[in-house]
Amino acid sequence: MMVKLPQIAVLLSSYNGEKFIEEQIQSILNQQNVSIHLLIRDDGSTDRTHEIAELFATKDTRISIIKGKNKGVVLSFFDLLQNVDENFDFYAFADQDDVWKPNKLEKAAEMMSKSEVIVPAMYYSRLEFTDEHLNTIGYSIIPKNRGFENAIVQNQATGCTIVINGAARKIIITRLPSWALMHDWWFYLVVSAMGDIYYDEFAGILYRKHGNNVTPATPWFALELYARVKRYLGHGKIPEKVTDQVREFYKLYQDILSKDQQKIINGFLTARGSGFFKRLRYILTMPVRRNTPFDNIILRMLILIGKF
Structure with missing residues (x-):
């Protein structure tokens, strides 16, 4: 067979x-x-x-x-x-x-x-x-x-x-x-x-891999943190575009998302336009996360200062 x-x-x-x-x-x-x-x-x-x-x-x-x-x-x-x-x-x-x-x-x-x-x-x-x-x-x-x-x-x-x-x-x-x-x-x-x-x-x-698109990491935490934030903010309006993409997704799929998923997205979008103390409260308990603890530090910092 x-x-x-x-x-x-x-x-x-x-x-x-x-x-x-x-x-x-x-x-x-x-x-x-x-x-x-x-x-x-x-x-x-x-x-x-x-x-x-x-x-x-x-x-x-x-x-x-x-x-x-x-x-x-x-x-x-x-x-x-x-x-x-x-x-x-x-x-x-x-x-x-x-x-x-x-x-x-x-x-x-x-x-x-x-x-x-x-x-x-x-x-x-x-x-x-x-x-x-x-x-x-x-x-x-x-x-x-x-x-x-x-x-x-x-x-x-x-x-x-x-x-x-x-x-x-x-x-x-x-x-x-x-x-x-x-x-x-x-x-x-x-x-x-x-x-x-x-x-x-x-x-x-x-x-x-083409060109010089691999950046070696420095072992010093503070310098690496600074370098990553600078690279991220140097990508034009990427944080705004990430938010725009989430809004577009929510508009198209809201009716079939679970209540928990809706809550996660609404929390993220609300924090994006909130004042400093609301952003501070959000980053202490936020469910969204990047791949590594180091990147999550950067994400929280960017949200806190209103750059994400």
């Missing part, structure tokens, strides 16, 4: 990725013990990215191509999720410049099979960081605080590791936001509120 393999749609948004996309596509096609279909949406590339993808598609019927106008990565992934067939078991998301290990999707499907099909579920995993030549340079930290209270203020689910089931896809596309910080953060926020979250310590992805 033949065992039915999990049917997985892989959604890849590409933009000027000619340097690495061929290697990434091949690693997706090489996935083991799953049946995949790769849907690529080119987000208006001006290099050979679309041409490379089309060449793959002529040789492998498991690949479909959408040539689109430039929308940006968030809207491009939302577009992919809307346009893919609804009959797949799972939906995975891919960047254009990584390499997937052959058992990446098999591991995800195995873990997510614990959830009932009617329950929204999301899988994400650790990353193996590499240089441009795929030499390992480190691993992402293993998150300790996972779930809805974390998703409100932090995204720890990197999009290229995410796999969701059909129930999660449905609840996302039927209430698409007018704006979100990032697609992966939005998925994490929605599914952590509505269903099951699975984290895998197995790093199924070789995640290429």
Whole structure:
């Protein structure tokens, strides 16, 4: 008797990725013990990215191509999720410049099979960081605080590791936001509120690091605290955008949130516009949390001084 393999749609948004996309596509096609279909949406590339993808598609019927106008990565992934067939078991998301290990999707499907099909579920995993030549340079930290209270203020689910089931896809596309910080953060926020979250310590992805985007930590607590706060506040209006994203989520999902979840969001939003002493009371008992005690100190400090 033949065992039915999990049917997985892989959604890849590409933009000027000619340097690495061929290697990434091949690693997706090489996935083991799953049946995949790769849907690529080119987000208006001006290099050979679309041409490379089309060449793959002529040789492998498991690949479909959408040539689109430039929308940006968030809207491009939302577009992919809307346009893919609804009959797949799972939906995975891919960047254009990584390499997937052959058992990446098999591991995800195995873990997510614990959830009932009617329950929204999301899988994400650790990353193996590499240089441009795929030499390992480190691993992402293993998150300790996972779930809805974390998703409100932090995204720890990197999009290229995410796999969701059909129930999660449905609840996302039927209430698409007018704006979100990032697609992966939005998925994490929605599914952590509505269903099951699975984290895998197995790093199924070789995640290429580009440029000087790794900042070494100083061992001195005060200097590290100062450096992190300065970096955070240096990201423009990120705290305001986090709040805007929470408001958008609440507007779309309030009617199906539990009373406790509504209370958590209302407390966070109310504290955002309150006076100093109300903010002080809030940070002493707030349920929202980031991944590490150190980051939680920073979060509380920023809320207290009115910068978050």
